[in-house]
Amino acid sequence: MKKTLERGQALILIALAFIGLASFIGLAVDAGILFSQIGHLRRAVDAAALAAANQFREGRTVAELTASATEFINLNSVSTATAEIFVCEDPFPGHPPYTSAHDPTLCPTGGDPYRKFVRVEAQVDVNLAFLPIIGFNAIPIHANAVSEAASVDLVLAIDTSASEAFDLCTDTWDNDGDGVLNDCNGFPTNQVGPTSDADPDLCNANRFESDDIVGDDHTLLGDPIPDGDREDDCHPFEEIRAAAMQLLGRMYFPYDRMSVVAFAQTGSELISLQDGDNVTDVVNMALSPMQVSREPGNPPCDFAATGDPRGCTNTNTAEGMLIAGNEFGLYTREEAVWIVILLSDGGANAARDSLSADITDPNTWICPNPGATTGQPTWVQPFCRDPDGSSRHPSTHTWFDPDDAARDAADFVGCPDANSPQPAGCPAPGQGAVIFAIGLGDLTVNSPACWPGYPSCDADLGEQLMRYIAAVGDDGDSSTDPCGSVASGNDCGNYYFSPSGAGLIRVFEAIASRIFTRLTH
DSSP: EEEEEEEHHHHHHHHHHHHHHHHHHHHHHHHHHHHHHHHHHHHHHHHHHHHHHHHHTTOOOOHHHHHHHHHHHHTTTTOOOEEEEEEEOOOOOTOOOOOOOTTTTTOOOTTTTOOHHHHHHHEEEEESSSSSGGGGEEEEEEEEEEEOOOOOOEEEEEEEEGGGGGGGGGGGSSOOOOOOOTTTTGGTOSSSSOOOOOOOGGSTTOOOOTTTTTTTTOOOEEEOOSSOHHHOOOOHHHHHHHHHHHHHHOTTTTTTTEEEEEEESSSEEEEOTTTSOHHHHHHHHTTTTTTOOOOOOTOOHHHHHOOOTTOOOOOOOHHHHHHHHHHHHOOOOSEEEEEEEESSSSSSOOBBBSSSTTOGGGGBOOOTTTTTTTOOOSSSSSTTSSOOOOOOOOTTSOOOHHHHHHHHHHHHHSSSTTTTTTOTTTTSSOOOEEEEEEEEEEHHOOOOOBBBBBSOOOHHHHHHHHHHHHHHHSSSSSTTTTTSSTTTSOOOOTEEESSSOOOOOOOHHHHOOOEEEEOOO
């Protein structure tokens, strides 16, 4: 009888042990299911946050952001999850702003600039395998991710020299009133010379023709009714303006900031990053009245009398780049992506000793002396430039010219800052900005500007300079040039070529699309 009782007790203990073991196995399996689903949901939310941030960049509504985020969660096989989107302000009608009540670290305080944060929160119920035995059928889990679309501090540096009216010579009108259509007096071959059909005074934004005037002979200027199709528009400058306006439409204020710099004989800041940080109209008001610059005149330019071109040339690329680079130092925003877009239609032929130098003093202008050795820059075309784009001289050299100054300015803008390793191609720390360079028109790749007097002259001096600037702006190192093996007149790396103003929309769209997104938790 005693042995029978002992056997019964053992069976009870074994049964209890199996129940305990099954419970531990069940808990382990359910815990595995739970943690697996948590990891899966987190990855899905990360992908959803990136997708939502990319839609944010396109100015979508919160409903569209939410749909995009939910779609990416579902694509990650979490089909029952629901997503909710929060942003820092209310640029979207009908959606409450994402305030500090959601996340006090996400939204700016104390006047700090807005950043393109998008917070995605998702919840899903995880069905368990064993715990339903004791009444726990499912456990809700949560995950969130914060994605940031890059805020952009963009400086648009535009060449406004007189050559930006080169297509005016193909409009079939007598724009200078001399009785000859499209004579242009050799423009743009004559860098310094008589007024031509391409005189910017004849085609700037304040000069209008009107097709609705009976008997319009296309010579009446100052017509008070602009018709939107002025026969004397400056082309391709009008296309430059239109492309810049379209780029402005891709900016997302108040998260992005935009500055506009113009350069011809000298450079000038039209709108600073501080001015263009939140009002589209401010930048629009700077772009709308921009005009092609006149050819420099006296003083100090007196080329006809002296043969000295100092102060007569008018493409000061170095100054445009220096002013653009200074924007980031004057109005620093560390979390933004710093970008400069440089647009020019030819090589640099003007530069000053400093941004504050007196333009009426011929000695202010950087232009190699006419007494230089044969084959080096002299006072014949291309004025103030080395005819060989592959040569470069330091600022202390006798032959230091505006092309050299422009390359120095590119190093200042594109080389990494002092806190970063310096690549071989950088002589000194710079601003670390990304630079895109746009060469516009045939003058960039096939300039006829060289007169007899040089043993040789590179026709693509403009493109050589623009590709150098783009190489520095690509990775901060001019010695690693993506354009090294690419034929002239083709896009490569951060360099874009447009043979006419009509192609600028494509170029600006291509640049605008190169925005990256980073993910944080």
